Structures are given as C-alpha cells and as structure tokens.
Amino acid sequence: MLSFCEYIALKMMNPEDDVYVETVIYDIPECNDIICQWNGYELNRIFGINAPNIRERFDEKKWEKFMGEIRSSEFWKRNWNYPVWFTKAFNDCGFPVKNIRGDFEEPNFLARYSGRKTLRSKIVDTKLGDTLKRLMYHIQEKKKLQEVDNRENIFLNANQDNVFTGQWLSFKYRNNDIERIDAAIRNTFIFPEFRDEKNNEMARFLGNCNSVAIHARRGDMLSFNGSCYKYGYFQRATNLIRKYVDNPVFVFFCDPGSVQWCKDNEKIFGLNFEKDQVYFVDWNKGEESYRDMQLISLCKHAIITNSSFGWWGAYLIGNKTKITVSPDITINTTHHC
Numbered sequence: 001m002l003s004f005c006e007y008i009a010l011k012m013m014n015p016e017d018d019v020y021v022e023t024v025i026y027d028i029p030e031c032n033d034i035i036c037q038w039n040g041y042e043l044n045r046i047f048g049i050n051a052p053n054i055r056e057r058f059d060e061k062k063w064e065k066f067m068g069e070i071r072s073s074e075f076w077k078r079n080w081n082y083p084v085w086f087t088k089a090f091n092d093c094g095f096p097v098k099n100i101r102g103d104f105e106e107p108n109f110l111a112r113y114s115g116r117k118t119l120r121s122k123i124v125d126t127k128l129g130d131t132l133k134r135l136m137y138h139i140q141e142k143k144k145l146q147e148v149d150n151r152e153n154i155f156l157n158a159n160q161d162n163v164f165t166g167q168w169l170s171f172k173y174r175n176n177d178i179e180r181i182d183a184a185i186r187n188t189f190i191f192p193e194f195r196d197e198k199n200n201e202m203a204r205f206l207g208n209c210n211s212v213a214i215h216a217r218r219g220d221m222l223s224f225n226g227s228c229y230k231y232g233y234f235q236r237a238t239n240l241i242r243k244y245v246d247n248p249v250f251v252f253f254c255d256p257g258s259v260q261w262c263k264d265n266e267k268i269f270g271l272n273f274e275k276d277q278v279y280f281v282d283w284n285k286g287e288e289s290y291r292d293m294q295l296i297s298l299c300k301h302a303i304i305t306n307s308s309f310g311w312w313g314a315y316l317i318g319n320k321t322k323i324t325v326s327p328d329i330t331i332n333t334t335h336h337c
Contacts, residue, residue, distance in 0.1 A: 001189065001312055002169045004043060006154050007051055008181050008188070010165065013157045020054040024070060024086065031076035039287050046290055047189055057095060066093045079104045083166045090164065100156075101166025130231040137329045148173040148330045155180070172311045174332045189316065191294040198283060199291055206298045209249045209277075212241050213299040214269065215310030218258040225305040228327050235270035236337035237303040237325040244323055245301060249277040253292045253313075256282055306331070 004021065011019045023041040025031070043049040055063060066089050073085040083101035090097045123129045137144055150170040155177065171178045178185070194200045205211070214234070217225065228234060241248050250271060252262055259282045266273045284291040296302060296313025301323040304310035314324040314333060324333040 001043070002171055002308055003167045004049065004051065004188075005171045005178070005181060005185060006165070006168060008184050009154050010156060010158075012181065012184075013155055017158060018052065020057070021051045022054045022086070024067070025082075027067060028071060031074075039289070042287075042290065045287075046192065049188065058093065062093045066090070069093075081105045083164060086166075087164045095162070097162040097164045098160070099166075100153075100163050125227065127231050130227050134329075141329055144330050145173075145175050149175050151175075151177050169308070172308055172315075172332055173330050176332075178332065186316070189312075191290075191297070194291070194294075199295065202281060202295055203298050205279075206251065206295065206300075209300075210245050210247055211299040211301070212245065212248045212250050213296040213302040213304075213310075213313060214238075214250055214252050215296060215302065215304045215307060215313065216252055216254040216258060216262055216269075217305055217307045217310060218255060218261065225307065225327075228305050229265075229268055233305075233327045233337055234268055234303065238270040240325060240335060240337060241301060241303065241323060247277075248301070249279070251295075251299060252278070252280045253296055253310075254280075254282070256285060301325075304333070 007021050026041045069089040075082050075085040081104040083099045084103050087099035124133050150168045154168050170176045293313040297316035300319045302314035303325045304314050325335045326333040329336045
C-alpha cells in the first residue's frame with residue numbers, strides 16, 4: 001500500500017508519462033522470512049486496483065530471463081540491493097532503465113547503516129538505553145525528520161528517460177506531504193463490505209464506543225518491535241489514551257500465536273483485564289487477514305508499533321479527533337510515546 005501511494009504521487013507529478021508498478025518480490029517469497037508469510041500481491045483482490053504492471057512490457061520468454069537473473073543475483077543477500085540488480089536485469093532484457101534509487105552495497109551506504117545497528121544492539125537494547133534514545137530523538141527531532149524526508153524522491157518530476165524509482169516507503173513518516181494525495185488514497189483503499197456476522201458485529205461495536213485499537217504485532221515483527229514490549233511503550237500509550245479519552249475500550253489486534261501471550265502479560269500493556277474493557281480480535285486469518293486492518297480503521301483511536309499494517313489501520317481511521325500513538329517520533333501519528 002505504501003508503494004502504491006508512491007505510484008499515485010508519481011502519476012500526479014507525471015500525468016502524461018507511463019508509470020508502472022512492479023511486483024517482482026511477490027514471485028520470489030524465498031528471499032525473506034517475512035515476505036514468505038504474506039498472501040502475495042493483494043491490492044487487486046482486495047481493493048480492485050488494476051495499475052499498469054511492468055510485467056506487461058515483456059513477453060513470456062524475456063520475463064523468464066528477467067526473473068532468472070533476479071533470482072541468481074540473490075540480492076537479498078547483498079544488503080537487499082534490489083535497485084542495482086533489478087535495473088541490471090531490465091537492461092539485460094532489452095528494457096533500458098536508469099537506477100535513481102541508489103546502490104545499497106555502496107561503501108558509504110553500508111558504513112552509515114551497519115554502524116547504527118551495532119550501536120543499537122550494544123547500547124539501545126536496555127531500559128536506560130531506550131530512555132536515552134527517546135530523549136535524544138526528541139532533542140534531535142528536526143534532524144530525525146530530515147532523515148526520513150523523501151519528498152523530492154516520491155513527488156518526482158522525472159523529465160528524463162526511463163527511470164527505476166524503487167520504493168521509499170516514506171509516506172508513513174511525518175513531513176512527507178501525504179496530505180497531497182490523501183483524497184486519492186481514501187478513494188482508492190476502500191475495503192469491501194464484511195461478509196460474515198462476526199466482523200459485522202465487531203464493526204458495529206467499535207462504532208458505538210470509545211474504541212482504541214492496540215496493534216500488538218509480535219511474530220514476524222518482534223525483531224523490530226521488541227523494545228515496545230520490554231521498556232514501557234504500551235504503558236505510556238495507554239496512560240496517554242486515558243488522559244484524553246473517557247471510558248476507553250481497548251481492542252487487541254495481533255497475530256494468532258500472540259493472543260495468549262498478550263492475555264498473560266496485561267501489565268506490559270498498562271491494563272487490568274478485570275477492570276478495563278478489553279477485547280481481542282483473532283479470527284481473521286489467511287486471505288482474510290486484511291480484515292483486521294479494516295476493523296482498526298473503524299476504531300476511534302489506535303496504539304501501534306513500527307508496523308506498516310498497523311499504521312495503515314490507524315491512518316485510515318475516520319474519526320476527526322482521533323488519537324494515534326506510535327513509538328517513533330518520525331512516524332506519522334498524532335502522538336508518540
């Protein structure tokens with residue numbers, strides 16, 4: 001969905017040009033442990049989106065050659081350097097295109113990010129380190145927002161030959177002007193109506209109370225979000241909600257394997273399951289998993305982790321006075337804890 005928003009922005013900036021999406025990654029699920037758990041490219045099935053796909057520019061033989069070259073590159077073992085290897089494969093297959101996304105194996109790029117990961121593993125992953133990190137993020141807020149500011153790349157006026165823009169996935173971050181395409185987004189990502197009574201009943205319930213979604217995605221995202229569970233993020237977030245919301249009703253959305261864990265660890269979330277109103281949504285699975293995002297969007301408020309799934313649910317909430325909470329000051333939510 002974030003990638004498709006970049007397509008919307010590029011088409012807005014280049015209305016006379018052909019703009020294509022590419023969905024190559026969904027044809028090589030073995031490249032990543034997270035991607036292999038997904039249901040493939042779903043925007044057409046769920047939202048009826050039929051954007052032009054670069055696959056249409058190739059006959060079967062050339063596409064087979066293209067995919068063979070991509071697979072043999074094993075770019076996922078090369079610091080996920082898809083821009084270089086995708087554009088090389090395009091050019092080798094007779095489709096000249098210029099890479100403007102960058103080279104993820106370039107020494108300066110590797111040095112910039114590998115050092116950051118080492119420091120995090122040694123310092124940040126402690127309660128004191130997490131507290132200091134949040135403090136420094138607030139002190140350096142302007143700098144941090146500049147680091148995620150990709151407006152010139154996602155609102156690109158190409159004005160040149162064929163280019164491969166890659167994916168920036170920046171619209172979930174603040175100061176990337178998502179409001180410029182907000183109307184188009186909301187007209188595009190319209191969920192199909194629920195077909196079952198269980199989801200319909202929950203949708204009605206969420207609309208009739210001060211519902212607060214808690215997207216507690218562990219499972220495949222625990223390596224990214226582990227600190228949220230260890231160092232008090234959810235406690236700070238639920239306390240903030242109580243400060244502004246009367247009689248909040250907390251509704252958990254999490255992967256099926258984490259439901260019992262959440263029930264056994266109420267203190268991590270700053271909740272008392274005997275006194276607080278708490279519900280769990282755990283029945284939307286497989287190709288119906290997106291229904292959780294749909295239900296989150298029907299809540300009045302939301303607490304999310306660093307997950308694009310949860311972020312989309314929170315972003316699409318229609319409540320004009322919504323409170324959305326995330327753990328990172330750069331994420332485009334109303335509050336941060």
